[in-house]
Amino acid sequence: MKDIIIYFTYGLVSDKELLKFLDRMYEMGIAAVELGVPFSDPVADGPVIQEASIEALERGGTLQNVIGFIKKYKKSIRIPVYLMGYINSFYSYGLSKFIEDAKASGIKGAIIPDLPMEELNGFRIEAKSKDFALPLIISPLTAENRIKALAKAATGFIYLVPRMGVTGVPTDDFDSAENMIKQIASPLPVYIGFGIHDASSLRSVMKIADGAIIGSAFIKRYLDSGAIDVPIEWLKEIV
Amino acid sequence: MLPNSKGYYGGFGGKFVPEVLMGLLDELEKSYNKIKKERWFADQFKQILSDYVGRPTPLYEAKRLSRKYGFRIFLKREDLAHTGAHKINNTVGQAILAKAMGKTDIIAETGAGQHGVAAATACAMLGLKCKVFMGEEDIKRQHPNVERMRILGAEVIPVSSGTRTLKDAINEAIRYWVSHADKTFYLIGSAVGPHPYPSIVRDFQSVIGTEAKRQIKRQTGRLPDIIIACVGGGSNSIGIFWPFLKDNVKFVGVEAGGIGVGINQNAATLTYGRPGILHGALSYLLFDKNGNICPTHSIAAGLDYPGVGPAHSFFKETGRAEYHSVSDKEALDAFYELSKLEGIIPAMESSHAIAYLNKLKGILSSEAVVIVNLSGRGDKDLDAVLGKTK
Numbered sequence: 001m002k003d004i005i006i007y008f009t010y011g012l013v014s015d016k017e018l019l020k021f022l023d024r025m026y027e028m029g030i031a032a033v034e035l036g037v038p039f040s041d042p043v044a045d046g047p048v049i050q051e052a053s054i055e056a057l058e059r060g061g062t063l064q065n066v067i068g069f070i071k072k073y074k075k076s077i078r079i080p081v082y083l084m085g086y087i088n089s090f091y092s093y094g095l096s097k098f099i100e101d102a103k104a105s106g107i108k109g110a111i112i113p114d115l116p117m118e119e120l121n122g123f124r125i126e127a128k129s130k131d132f133a134l135p136l137i138i139s140p141l142t143a144e145n146r147i148k149a150l151a152k153a154a155t156g157f158i159y160l161v162p163r164m165g166v167t168g169v170p171t172d173d174f175d176s177a178e179n180m181i182k183q184i185a186s187p188l189p190v191y192i193g194f195g196i197h198d199a200s201s202l203r204s205v206m207k208i209a210d211g212a213i214i215g216s217a218f219i220k221r222y223l224d225s226g227a228i229d230v231p232i233e234w235l236k237e238i239v
Numbered sequence: 240m241l242p243n244s245k246g247y248y249g250g251f252g253g254k255f256v257p258e259v260l261m262g263l264l265d266e267l268e269k270s271y272n273k274i275k276k277e278r279w280f281a282d283q284f285k286q287i288l289s290d291y292v293g294r295p296t297p298l299y300e301a302k303r304l305s306r307k308y309g310f311r312i313f314l315k316r317e318d319l320a321h322t323g324a325h326k327i328n329n330t331v332g333q334a335i336l337a338k339a340m341g342k343t344d345i346i347a348e349t350g351a352g353q354h355g356v357a358a359a360t361a362c363a364m365l366g367l368k369c370k371v372f373m374g375e376e377d378i379k380r381q382h383p384n385v386e387r388m389r390i391l392g393a394e395v396i397p398v399s400s401g402t403r404t405l406k407d408a409i410n411e412a413i414r415y416w417v418s419h420a421d422k423t424f425y426l427i428g429s430a431v432g433p434h435p436y437p438s439i440v441r442d443f444q445s446v447i448g449t450e451a452k453r454q455i456k457r458q459t460g461r462l463p464d465i466i467i468a469c470v471g472g473g474s475n476s477i478g479i480f481w482p483f484l485k486d487n488v489k490f491v492g493v494e495a496g497g498i499g500v501g502i503n504q505n506a507a508t509l510t511y512g513r514p515g516i517l518h519g520a521l522s523y524l525l526f527d528k529n530g531n532i533c534p535t536h537s538i539a540a541g542l543d544y545p546g547v548g549p550a551h552s553f554f555k556e557t558g559r560a561e562y563h564s565v566s567d568k569e570a571l572d573a574f575y576e577l578s579k580l581e582g583i584i585p586a587m588e589s590s591h592a593i594a595y596l597n598k599l600k601g602i603l604s605s606e607a608v609v610i611v612n613l614s615g616r617g618d619k620d621l622d623a624v625l626g627k628t629k
Contacts, residue, residue, distance in 0.1 A: 092530030
């Protein structure tokens with residue numbers, strides 16, 4: 001059985017609802033949830049996650065609150081939780097303090113799209129020593145020798161993006177992703193994210209990777225309906 | 240060596256961008272380092288700057304202004320450069336670079352519209368396609384520049400996300416760049432962004448300081464005591480400061496103090512900010528306790544930005560430059576003062592640098608020599624100024 005990871009922006013729903021949501025994800029066999037840390041200037045995100053971020057920010061979605069939430073319900077959360085956010089949120093929180101607090105609360109790791117492998121080396125070393133995962137992204141423009149270096153430096157999993165561009169633009173072409181996977185020699189699972197939008201694109205991804213990350217297509221259904229059941233029902237249909 | 244090989248000025252700079260752009264930045268750095276040493280590039284850049292941009296721009300001793308303040312004031316007349324501001328120095332340089340790299344699709348962001356116009360101009364002259372991202376708020380306050388860009392053949396893309404100003408125009412330009420990374424050259428307008436941009440922009444704008452140094456020596460027989468320039472992202476200021484880096488000359492950067500010290504009341508990044516990461520670089524930044532970027536305000540659209548180039552953060556930390564802010568009102572007073580005393584209508588951005596002269600009154604001796612970088616002309620600001628003073 002391959003892995004499905006769901007991205008959901010923290011702060012969009014109340015903590016109580018989120019807790020229930022995490023439980024339902026676990027019951028459905030979802031491998032992990034990435035909670036998005038809302039940021040004022042999400043340059044790697046398309047309109048859907050931008051809108052989710054703005055709404056979540058207005059409702060008080062912050063890094064401090066998401067860590068507090070996971071910590072508070074640590075015992076009842078059964079699904080692995082990662083954070084996904086922009087570097088300034090973590091930098092502003094204090095990088096060492098972040099690793100310490102996030103690790104203590106039970107968060108598995110953080111995906112930071114605007115933090116490339118070369119920057120803030122001390123943060124990467126400290127995270128590794130504390131067994132806090134910092135997965136890295138591989139893009140279709142990443143050169144072969146760099147793919148190898150990224151696969152080596154990543155921890156937790158490898159996040160493969162099948163096309164150029166921001167989140168939320170649907171794609172059905174996974175040929176370049178398939179080629180890239182062949183170049184990755186790593187014991188870590190390789191997950192494909194960005195652009196998975198229906199049953200067919202999910203099937204294509206599951207054929208070539210260890211798992212799929214679904215974000216915008218899920219959140220869009222929540223934003224359009226205002227009901228968390230709507231994206232969950234959709235997910236059941238496509239899985 | 241500034242910056243170091245990783246693009247850092249001391250602790251500031253770097254490349255904080257999505258992975259898809261890393262290869263491109265690497266390619267840009269390699270191409271730039273190679274091309275900048277080639278004879279044809281230096282020749283072409285120099286020729287366009289002289290025959291097309293109209294360089295060297297004059298260094299003008301503003302005698303009536305000097306009499307009022309009690310020391311010698313020289314204005315570096317970037318307002319007389321083609322398109323009316325220093326921005327053209329950089330757009331010509333980057334457009335030649337883009338062309339040499341085989342890139343034909345140029346994107347740019349703009350706040351006041353000056354960089355957008357300068358980018359559209361350089362692209363028209365060199366036969367490149369140009370898209371300019373501009374916040375809807377700025378489109379309203381700088382409408383003549385929007386029309387100029389369109390006349391010049393550029394496509395102006397209104398940005399309706401976030402605060403609808405320069406910061407969001409950059410966000411949208413980055414999103415477009417990430418989506419069309421293989422074909423597009425991002426022509427950044429200020430000394431900001433991921434390495435190597437801050438250094439590329441600094442190099443192209445250094446023509447301002449190089450000329451000023453020659454001119455002031457010729458006119459006064461010595462170097463200036465102080466150089467004053469406004470700082471938004473910091474391109475005109477780094478351009479005039481840089482060639483004087485090792486000289487005994489004091490640098491003063493003047494930021495937009497807006498209407499107060501609170502959030503959304505100013506854009507004085509070095510005055511009120513702290514180190515953070517936005518738009519590809521670690522530098523001083525205005526952000527809240529949760530790391531979210533603060534909205535900013537300035538009467539000058541070109542200064543209305545929550546970040547600043549990494550070289551300025553380094554100058555602040557090391558004490559090489561001083562940074563101060565002046566209010567909208569002080570800038571507006573300076574705008575009228577220079578117009579009435581010298582017959583020069585300055586850009587609202589440059590008016591901030593002029594306004595700082597008032598703080599030196601009675602402090603400097605009559606022998607003192609001060610250069611103010613008059614980074615642009617004020618025609619574009621008439622609507623905004625008249626609206627404010629009605």
